[in-house]
Every structure is written in C-alpha cells, then in structure tokens.
Amino acid sequence: MTTIYDVAKLARVSAKTVSRVLNESHLVAEETRQRVLEAIEKLDYHPNVMAASLKRNRSNMIGFVVPYGSDFVFQDPNMMEQLRGTHDYVSAAGFELIVSVPRHKKDALQEALRLTKNRNVDGVILYPSYGIDQIIKEFQTKNLRYVTLGICYEQQKSNFVEVDQTPGSYLATKYLLSLGHCRIGLLNKSPSFFMYNRDDLLRGYTMALKEAGIDYVPSLVREGDFTFEDGYEQFTRLYKEHPDLTAVICASDPMTYGLIRATVDMGLEPDDIHVVAGDNLPLTQKLFPHLSSITNPSYAQGWEAGKMIVSIVNEGRGEVPGITLSTEFIARDTRSVVNSKEGN
Amino acid sequence: MTTIYDVAKLARVSAKTVSRVLNESHLVAEETRQRVLEAIEKLDYHPNVMAASLKRNRSNMIGFVVPYGSDFVFQDPNMMEQLRGTHDYVSAAGFELIVSVPRHKKDALQEALRLTKNRNVDGVILYPSYGIDQIIKEFQTKNLRYVTLGICYEQQKSNFVEVDQTPGSYLATKYLLSLGHCRIGLLNKSPSFFMYNRDDLLRGYTMALKEAGIDYVPSLVREGDFTFEDGYEQFTRLYKEHPDLTAVICASDPMTYGLIRATVDMGLEPDDIHVVAGDNLPLTQKLFPHLSSITNPSYAQGWEAGKMIVSIVNEGRGEVPGITLSTEFIARDTRSVVNSKEGN
C-alpha cells in the first residue's frame, strides 16, 4: 500500500507537506504543491481515511438510524424522502452516510448510541420512538451529536427538525367546507406512533370546523400508522358508520392509497367521496392527478436535519435551536358538493 | 475519552488482555474475563473503531453506490428493495452500510473507487452503468473488493448477482396466449439503461410467441427506462398504433402504473387491456390486486450481493462465481379474451 511517506519521498518533501497539500494546500508553495500532486498522481495515492480519522478524532460519517423494521422503512415513501434529503445534504458536505435499520425496534436506540460512542459516526439522525427520551438524555450527558426527526420529549427545544401538520389539515378542511362538504372524515395518524404526538392534524381539522360553526364529531376521526392497510381498514369502518360522508382527509399517502382501494372494493364511484391525500408525493400525483393534497416536506425535513447535524459536528456545538417546518395544501379537485351530485 | 488502557488499569490486566476479551475471548481465563467485563461496564467503555480499523486494515463497512441520481434512486421501489436486501444481510453480518448516490452519474464510479481505495469501505456493491467495465478492471488490477448488481461486461463470470428476466416474460406471454390474446404488447426495458443488456425480457416474449406460431411484430415492443413517464408515453404510442391490442406486459411496476394511468386518460375500460405488471411489488399488489405479474427478486438480489461481498471480504477472496436469479410469473387475472368481450 502506498502511504504518505512514499509520496513524500518521491516529491522530495516531508510527510507533513504532503498532508498540507491534501488538506490546507494554501499554506504550500505552488511549486512544491505541483510536485506533490504529481507524485500523488503517479503513485495513485489515496490517503487512508482510517488513519486520518483516528488522528483527527473525526470519522466524517453521519448515521441515519430508524427504529421501525426494514420492511417498513425502505418501503415507506416519506421515510425514503427524508433519507434522500439527508443523503443529499450530508454527502454534498463531504460526509458519508451510514444507514442503519436494526432488526428490532428496541435495538435501534442502542445502535445509535453504539455507532456514536464507537466513533463510527460523528453524529446521528434519529427517529422518535418509545424510549428515545432516555437515549437523548444519554446523548446529552455524554456530549454526543444528534438530531431528531421530530420532538422526542415534552420540553425539547433543540436538535430537532419537526413538521407541524396543523396548517395543512386546517387548509384542507377549510377548502372542503368551502366546497359545501360538512361530513368530513379524517384518517389521522395514530398517537402511539411517536412518543410525543402533537395532535396537530386534528387541531387543524377542528379549528377549521369550529370557524365554520360545524360540530366536531369524534367518530369521524380514525387513526392509523400511515400504512396502506390502516387506510383501507379505517376508511372501511368509517364509511360503514357514516354513509353520509362526502369527504375524507388522509394523514399519509399510503393511507390514501388504502382508502382509494377501499372505495373501489365497496363499489363507490370516484365522485362519491372527495379525497384529500396526505403527502403530495410524486407517485401520488402521477397515480391520482386529480387529488388535492396536503403537502409534507419530507425531503426538506431530511435535508434540514442533515444540515443541522453537519453544523453541529463542524462547529463543535452541542445544541442548536430546533426547526419546525409546515405542511401546506394544494387544491386540485375543485368539484363542489352540488356539482358532484349533478355530475352523477 | 476512556481508552483500552483505562479499562486495563481498572481490571489490573494489560491492554492486550482487554483486547482479547473484546475479540477472541476464549483465550482468556474466565475470572480475568469477568474482571475486564466489569471494568468495561463501569467505565462505559466503547472501543474506538477507527483505531481498530487502522490497525486491522479493515473498516467493517460496505458501500452501496448507485449512479442514477438520488431523485430516481430513492424513489424507485426496486432499487429500494435491493438496498433493503443488502442492508439486511450486511448489517446482520456485522458491517455498516454506506449509501452513496453521487450527484452526477459519472462521479459514481470514481466515488466507488475512492471509497474503496481510501479504506472507507472494505468493499462496494455497484450498479452497472456506462463506463463501469473500465472501473471494474481497475478494481481487479488493484485487487479491490466489489460486487455488481448485474453483468457489466461481455465476459464477466464472477462477482455479480444478476436477474435473468427470460422466465418471467416467457411465462407471462404464454399465459396471455393461453387466454386467447394474440396482439400482445411489451413495454420492454431500454437497452441503453445498462451497458450490457441481455435482452432477456424480449427473448422470453419472442420464445413464447414462436412456440405458439404467432408472428413477432417488432412494433408491438416499446422501450423505456423503468419509469412511470416512460410507461405512460410508450403505451400511449403503442396503443395509438395498435388499437387492436388486447394485452401488455410491462418491464417494471412504475411503468405499469404509467400504463394504467394512460389507459384511464385515453378513456379505456379496465377490461379493454389485460395488463401484466413487471415486478410484483407489495404496493402494486395492494393498488391493483387483480393484476397478474412477473416477479422480480429485487430483495433477494440485494441480499445475495450483500452475502457475496461479505464473503469476499471475510475470506479474502478476490473472485467468486456470479449468481443468476430468475423472474417468475404469478397469474391473478384469469379473464380470457372471449370472456372479456362478453363482459363488456
């Protein structure tokens, strides 16, 4: 293996000078620099990052650790968007991204700690899940670098990038009301999915109802874990109990797909239920271009989390203020209830 | 930071003994071992992997490098299944997985080389793309560890895990023929997508046609790059040229989605075209449960590639024989042409 000394020898300089060229090349005379670069080229020299990492106490790697089982994670489009956002930022910033989805949810938190304590990574991005508040405490006391994709404990003020879903559901509900709908279902996220649930989706929904002077009917709201199956199941039940339903808002796109499948299986016509999708994913726009949708800034969330962890690592900061992104709403389906009935 | 010496001191042994406990613990007296373990626990000692890696010349990391742009990669369900398969195997085998999707396709190959030469990873899993044959040569001459997800040059006999799509398309075509279809379209993969295209899909298709004594009509075959857009576009053209079409086979599920969307936009009824999906992905089964499908062992491919690179790394082998997996076919839609026409 060719080392920095081989290069130094060939270029007739010291190892340190080669190191300078590799890192802080402005401190080297141009002529020397050229000689070194030639030697590097000639020997096809590649610095051993393990040695540099050991010396610098810096691995230039970021971990992305998710506690939900790989069959869910790699198939959940929102999670992949977050991962993509993180990947794009982090790799542009010169870090490698380690993706870890431990088999058992419980292990994920330990895995995150291990990766960090081992110096495998300079910092981790973590998904909220049960028990994460304890882990965060340990990260804090040990002064380890982390960022969470959501709020993990009641008073968390720093090191998170979360999404506030209030605006999206508020606007969606308001929009449906403006079209004349007054029996509006909500396929909400399950409060058990994250440790500290903000109940933001529900808040936006009830706010809009209240403004319109319409009673909030709790049984119009069902909960699920973002999956196709939950969307299918919960909508089926919801509709059986409320056949007078004319519109539904979904917490996620996979749930939206499940809902749509359920309407087909129940023999409903596309116009019978006005559906608002949950995430505005590219695939959803392609499959169901007419659907209005709440937008979910998953990519931006991952990107911001990457940016945050990189800045924490690079600037040696332990804590930075948390960031809250917002959902929005895009109207595509403009049928009013009256038009819809006429259409049939 | 607590080091192996702190542990050694507390346990009243040498650093080497601690190292033995950490790695080859059977060579240590049980009593000593316990003392060491206690000390480790007490000090919350975590071995510095950078130091170990440097000494062992082994990083225990595997790279997964894809040359197609992160917006495609993280949204392509097949690629994610491959990634998931690799992740699951590799992490169970005690390796970390580095995922790298360089911004420019051209960079990906250099990135793979860099990661490996830098000792960032012990080996990489690579996607075929233009120019990869040159890169492979360099991997080989430099004795670096790699596995490719497909065949990269004409005579490649080792270090690949590929999928032969002949069986799936053969069976799908045969099945459609048995239902009475004789104008069968094929939305094939584009020959430009990979460097060395096996043309397996087309082969299965033409084989079945030949057996049935039906003429192969080249204009019934269109090509696309696995995307929704290509499925939409190519099917639209295909159908305009061949309105007598009664069935289509797709090279991928995203193309299948595009095709289905196109049929809707053209005002076709679901029964007008008998569609065979390309991958049998879970989402496709959920969205369109009636579709027959070619199966694509993406997860297994990623898994096997993980297994192969791990064995290459662990056993110090440079080359291992390539593996060929096969597509299959699952019939779900059993309408024959006659029934279909009656149904209308």
Add this chain to the structure above:
DNA sequence: TTGAAAGCGCTAACAC
C-alpha cells in the same frame, strides 16, 4: 494465560 513493545498512517505542535 498474559504482557511488553512496536507500529498501523496520518496530523498537531512546535520548531526552524
């Protein structure tokens, strides 16, 4: 079964 010493390849301090 255990320990002492050397060194993996790099970079930070500190010279010059």
Add this chain to the structure above:
DNA sequence: GTGTTAGCGCTTTCAA
C-alpha cells in the same frame, strides 16, 4: 514555507 517529533487507540508479534 517546510520539517521533526510525538502520539491518536488499537492489535500484533514475540516472549514469558
């Protein structure tokens, strides 16, 4: 602008 020295935290001889 450049070189010398020391040492990051482990593991690997080799000896005891």
